Amino acid sequence: MAVRRLARDSRDLLTAGPFLALKAAVFGLFVAVPFVYTFVLTFQRGSLLSGLRWNGLGNYRTVLTDTLFRDSLLNTLVFMAITIPVTVLVSMAVGLLLASGLPGIRVHRALIYLPSLLSVVATGLIWKVMIDPEQGPLDLLLDKLFGLRVPWLTDGGVAIVFLSLITVWCSCGFYSLIFMAGFNNIPQDLLEAGRIDGASTWQLLVHIRIPLVRSVAQVVLVLVTISAVQVFDLVFVMTHGGPGTETYTAMWYVYQNAFNGGSVAYAATMSIVLLLVTMIIAAVFLARTESGGEAGD
Known part of the structure; x- marks a missing residue:
């Protein structure tokens, strides 16, 4: 046998x-x-054209003392701190609405998913037109209604927040459909049993719906985290890291070193460091969500 x-x-x-x-x-x-x-x-120095030479751990020591890389990493973390929770919460809320059987649900799904079909470059150009200080409709509307002239891209702090919100806007549709599929997968018997026991809509949401889409939320959380760490396209289209270096993100700084007169070896070193940071953050998020699920059980 x-x-x-x-x-x-x-x-x-x-x-x-x-x-x-x-x-x-x-x-x-x-x-x-x-x-x-x-x-x-990462253990080399020089360029691909002039030749590479062994550098040992020199690039890693440079990364630890590079203030611009530290500032770029901090900007990336601020971007992540805004983008990740807002994207997950908004996508979950929209996914719940899409799974609730609203009238004209197919039209709503198409409209919500539409921004996700646009390329990041097209999205950045659209929003640059929207906030143009001379004839941008959003800028003119805020000026007429409230007398506000928002420094969308001329102030580093405002620009980081603005780029974060644009990222939420263009990615929310995709993640909402993932959450919608998760909510639709919940057995209706459990919801009916909860209603028979007298559970309110809020109680059904907190104690049945959300716990049962925890695994979906973990997947979305990892995807959003990876996407947020790798933010580059919007910076390239809208700010080029400006004003000055105030919107430098880690990937933008890697790009500058790799293709704009810097060191390819140093860019590779920063990429490895960024990979480690991403893995640590994703592991912490997953550990916290899993521990939360065990506590809830």
């Missing part, structure tokens, strides 16, 4: 082997090899 099972497993492995080999080759070519090469670059 064991011999037959071993023979069957061997045949299955031989059948699946070519397909697995193709996937392994694609993964190695586009993920594993670039990652290993990036890691090796």
Whole structure:
């Protein structure tokens, strides 16, 4: 019997082997090899054109004392502190509404998802037109109604908040549909049992709906975190890191070093450090949500 099972497993492995080999080759070519090469670059100095030389841990020591990288990382953390909770909460609320069977629900889904179909470059250009100080409709409306002239992109703090809100606006539709699918997956028997026991709509939401979409929220949380850490496109289109360096994010600083006269090796080092920061933040978020779920159970 064991011999037959071993023979069957061997045949299955031989059948699946070519397909697995193709996937392994694609993964190695586009993920594993670039990652290993990036890691090796962190121990080098110089440029790809003039040649690279061994530098040991010099790049890592430089990262620890680089004030501009520290400021860029701080700007990224501020961006994350705004984007992550607002995106998750708004997406969950919108997803709950989409799962509640509103009239014309298909139209609402299409309208909410529409911003997610736009490229980040198109989104940035649209909002730059909206806040144009001379003829931007949003700027003119605030000026006429409240007499406000908001320094959308000329003040670093305001610009970071504004970029965060634009990110929420253009990504909320996608995550809302994920939450909608999670809410629609909840067995109706549980909700009916709660109503029979006299639970209010709020109690059903807090004690049944939200706990049962916790795994969905974890997935969204990780996706939003990765996206927030990698923010680059909006900065490139709207501020170019300005005014001065006040909207420098970590990825923008990496780009500046890699392609605008800096060091590719140093850019690779910052990328590895940023990867570690992302992994730590994502692990903390997941640990807290899992511990919250256990406490709720």
